[in-house]
Amino acid sequence: MARLDVNRSGEMEVFVRVVELGGFSPAARAGRMTPSAVSKLIARLEARLGARLLNRSTRQLQLTPEGCTFYERATRVLADLEDAERAASIGEEAIGRVRINTSASYATHILAPLLPDFLARHPGVTLDIVQTDAVVDLLAERMDVAIRAGPLKSSSLVARKLGETPLLIVAAPSYLERRGEPHSIADLQNHDRLGFGYARAVDGWALCENGKAVVVPATGRVQVSDGEALRQLALSGVGLARLAAFTVRDDIAAGRLVPVLGHLVSGDPEPFHAVYVGQGGPLPSRVRALLDFLARYGRVA
Structure with a gap:
């Protein structure tokens, strides 16, 4: 396994640049390096691989057979790396x-x-x-x-x-006909207050009466795991439910649900x-x- 402190992709980029530009000096200029730094990097790469990649002369560089193989594979690796970075880029098409x-x-x-x-x-x-x-x-x-x-x-x-969104207490007309409409917090003691079967930040209904904040427990005969199930129970006339306004506006407009205790509901939206x-x-x-x-x-x- 390669040592973690070896920048293999960086070495490949410099090597490919040397081959494609035809020498250490043009590769150094393109990579904003010195020719000696490029020469030392190629020497370290060859030492690590245990193979000569380039035959050097005063006028030109020539790839060895091992150098040809390494160049072909290095160009593929760098192309794959570029594709991976482009696919993960924040500016790339969402995929x-x-x-x-x-x-x-x-x-x-x-x-x-x-x-x-x-x-x-x-x-x-x-x-x-x-x-x-x-x-x-x-x-x-x-x-x-x-x-x-x-x-x-x-x-x-x-x-x-x-x-x-505001929170509204609602009930089906059939439920209100059967149980009557509550007008105060005290009236809620005689109603099924549907709630959730898991812990919440506020375990109950936050109401306000005569300037005093009160949390009324939801102690109906049915508890559920999500607000949409709670809405369906309210539509079926099972009890009162406290729900986000955007989930029941259509039901209220159609007369399927009726808001109650609007004067007691906390003004703090959710x-x-x-x-x-x-x-x-x-x-x-x-x-x-x-x-x-x-x-x-x-x-x-």
């Missing part, structure tokens, strides 16, 4: 797979309608979408991008804000971010293409 972790609500109401446009713009990109409302470790799960709702905790991740691991250097073009697209078209409100 490859992007793994996205997102909530089911964002995937259903924001992301899915946008996918035909994104895929048409970037035919070289494929998407692997994993839906979960729980926070995942991007590195452990090998995710490129995650869409997260709520305040961000301090971490090594980089975030791009995708807007913010922020959404696209987070990614990006502090180690430039982003791959495939990831940057998705982030730029979401920042422009994938915003919530």
Whole structure:
């Protein structure tokens, strides 16, 4: 195995330049080196390989058979290296797979309608979408991008804000006919408050009554793992649900859901971010293409 401190690609570049330009002096000028530095590099390369690559004379250089073989293979290696760097360059066309972790609500109401446009713009990109409302470790799960709702905790991740949306408490008309409409926090004690079956930053509904902030536990008979399932339960008349406004606006407009307790809901909207691991250097073009697209078209409100 070659020593790690040997710059083999650099040696190949200088050797190829010497051959193609016909001498140490023109190769030195092209590479901003001195002729003696080029001569010493070629000598070190030959010593490491244990073979003479060039026959030198006062007027010309001539490749040995070993030099011809090394030149042919070195040019292929350098071409492959250039192709690899170009493919990974941040300015290159977006190509490859992007793994996205997102909530089911964002995937259903924001992301899915946008996918035909994104895929048409970037035919070289494929998407692997994993839906979960729980926070995942991007590195452990090998995710490129995650869409997260709520305040961000301090971490090594980089975030791009995708807007913010109010949270609304809603119920189906059938549920309100059966159980009555709540008008105060006290009224909620007599209602099924649907919630999530995993730990959240705020474990309950943040409400405000008479200037006092209150967190009301979601203690309904059903708990779920994502907001879209919660919406479906609310539509079915199972109970009250507290959901992001962008997920229920169409349902409210169509009369499928009715907002309640609007005067008690906290005025703080819920922020959404696209987070990614990006502090180690430039982003791959495939990831940057998705982030730029979401920042422009994938915003919530």
